[in-house]
Amino acid sequence: MLSVAHKPVLLKEVVTALAVQPGGRYIDCTLGGGGHARAILDHSSPGGQLLGIDADPEAIRTATLNLSRFAYSALLVNANFANLDDICRRYNFYPVHGILMDLGLSSLQLANDPRGFSFQHEADLDMRFNPEQKITASDIVNTYSESDLANIIRSYGEEDNSYRIARRIVQARPIYTTLRLASVVEEAVGGRKGRIHPATRTFQALRIAVNEELEHLEEALRKTTELLGIGGRLVVISYHSLEDRIVKHFMQRESRDCLCPPRMPVCRCGHKATMRLINKKVITPSEQEIEQNPRSRSARMRVAERIDSDSKPYGYRKNSRPGFGQRGFSLN
Numbered sequence: 001m002l003s004v005a006h007k008p009v010l011l012k013e014v015v016t017a018l019a020v021q022p023g024g025r026y027i028d029c030t031l032g033g034g035g036h037a038r039a040i041l042d043h044s045s046p047g048g049q050l051l052g053i054d055a056d057p058e059a060i061r062t063a064t065l066n067l068s069r070f071a072y073s074a075l076l077v078n079a080n081f082a083n084l085d086d087i088c089r090r091y092n093f094y095p096v097h098g099i100l101m102d103l104g105l106s107s108l109q110l111a112n113d114p115r116g117f118s119f120q121h122e123a124d125l126d127m128r129f130n131p132e133q134k135i136t137a138s139d140i141v142n143t144y145s146e147s148d149l150a151n152i153i154r155s156y157g158e159e160d161n162s163y164r165i166a167r168r169i170v171q172a173r174p175i176y177t178t179l180r181l182a183s184v185v186e187e188a189v190g191g192r193k194g195r196i197h198p199a200t201r202t203f204q205a206l207r208i209a210v211n212e213e214l215e216h217l218e219e220a221l222r223k224t225t226e227l228l229g230i231g232g233r234l235v236v237i238s239y240h241s242l243e244d245r246i247v248k249h250f251m252q253r254e255s256r257d258c259l260c261p262p263r264m265p266v267c268r269c270g271h272k273a274t275m276r277l278i279n280k281k282v283i284t285p286s287e288q289e290i291e292q293n294p295r296s297r298s299a300r301m302r303v304a305e306r307i308d309s310d311s312k313p314y315g316y317r318k319n320s321r322p323g324f325g326q327r328g329f330s331l332n
């Protein structure tokens with residue numbers, strides 16, 4: 001078990017955005033060390049319930065300890081949030097008042113050297129959140145073609161030097177450790193220039209590819225509309241523009257009634273809004289928070305609320321008790 005602490009980012013803002021209320025039901029899709037989950041459980045007591053999910057079994061072990069005083073109101077599940085709907089159905093946990101996603105990786109994982117998430121410590125190139133996944137960063141680095149590597153580094157790392165880096169990686173193979181990869185990338189781009197280590201983007205790209213992060217995010221977002229009760233809130237914190245773009249487009253799309261191209265005189269798609277945007281602009285940490293927790297500096301939070309629409313949440317019953325917690329929930 002690790003002694004490193006993970007400071008939850010935008011903690012007060014998350015509790016406010018989720019409109020946490022006593023007796024509410026919440027899903028934390030990215031449990032990590034359980035920092036946000038603890039605040040949600042505190043604010044939803046008495047009677048609140050939380051389903052906490054994390055792909056990393058180590059995170060579940062840490063959160064189980066950190067949330068031990070909520071043993072009867074928190075259910076912690078080691079799973080991928082891409083399977084959100086199956087998990088909620090299995091535990092009969094829907095509809096819910098709020099869903100939180102605090103994406104990326106935690107300080108606990110960064111400090112956990114054997115996983116190789118960081119180029120600052122020597123470790124094997126693994127980078128899997130879930131150690132049962134098949135593909136590791138080493139598999140990608142040592143077996144993918146130069147052009148596939150370049151595509152990954154460019155698309156997931158938004159790295160301008162992707163081709164140069166991919167070529168140098170292929171020449172230097174086999175590469176099994178973080179520090180070796182970091183130095184190969186540094187050689188490829190001609191040494192350090194700015195404040196940011198030249199391997200930062202390549203490491204981000206490999207982590208996203210290994211864990212299929214963007215695909216899982218898209219899949220999970222699509223499932224949130226079926227699980228949120230009417231009036232329920234979706235809160236997502238992302239840490240780089242690729243994630244934020246997916247979240248922004250999802251929320252914008254779900255808050256529009258028609259998705260036909262503007263040149264169409266009448267709507268053919270029949271799409272009906274399922275959400276309304278709560279904040280039009282992203283919420284970012286204060287200067288004070290960034291000073292206290294530099295890791296928070298790239299955080300961007302977006303919030304949307306489930307509205308009544310043609311497509312209803314799972315378990316929705318038209319004439320069931322209105323006004324569950326003042327917000328028109330229809331519970332099973």
Ligand SMILES: C[S@@+](CC[C@H](N)C(=O)[O-])C[C@H]1O[C@@H](n2cnc3c(N)ncnc32)[C@H](O)[C@@H]1O
Nearest residue numbers: 008030032033034035036054055080081102106
């Ligand atoms: C930034 S941390 C969350 C920290 C947490 N909010 C806290 O307060 O301690 C992100 C967590 O999401 C998990 N994660 C990332 N992608 C996931 C996925 N597709 N399914 C489940 N968990 C995922 C990671 O393993 C990591 O523990």
